[in-house]
Amino acid sequence: MNLKRMDAQALEFEDESFDVIISRNLTWNLPHPEMAYKEWLRVLKKGGKLLNFDANWYGYLYDDKKREAYENDRKMWKKEAWMTIICAQILTEWRKLHCRFRCRRPSVRDGM
Numbered sequence: 001m002n003l004k005r006m007d008a009q010a011l012e013f014e015d016e017s018f019d020v021i022i023s024r025n026l027t028w029n030l031p032h033p034e035m036a037y038k039e040w041l042r043v044l045k046k047g048g049k050l051l052n053f054d055a056n057w058y059g060y061l062y063d064d065k066k067r068e069a070y071e072n073d074r075k076m077w078k079k080e081a082w083m084t085i086i087c088a089q090i091l092t093e094w095r096k097l098h099c100r101f102r103c104r105r106p107s108v109r110d111g112m
Helices: 033-043 064-080 082-100
Strands: 018-024 044-053
Touching: 018 033, 018 082, 033 044, 044 082
Parallel strands: 018 044
Antiparallel strands: none
């Protein structure tokens, strides 16, 4: 796996380069989130999956309704372990692709 740092609103990848794109807590920080979506769709292969987990995490600081929703979400998260559920959903989607494309991560046994 290669990690690259770049502007999500101006990606340096070729068109249709990825089977899956995962974004978490990014778009609400961007000055032009619509450009990021445009770029993600450009580099996503036909039939690929875009998994975006995002929110305006600071909205509760200045809006009473958002504050109430924030408090309810925190109670639900503690009660139902939402992060575990989200991680399980991501892994489920990843495993589907893993089997479908017969991808295999090199291991130490393979000399990696």
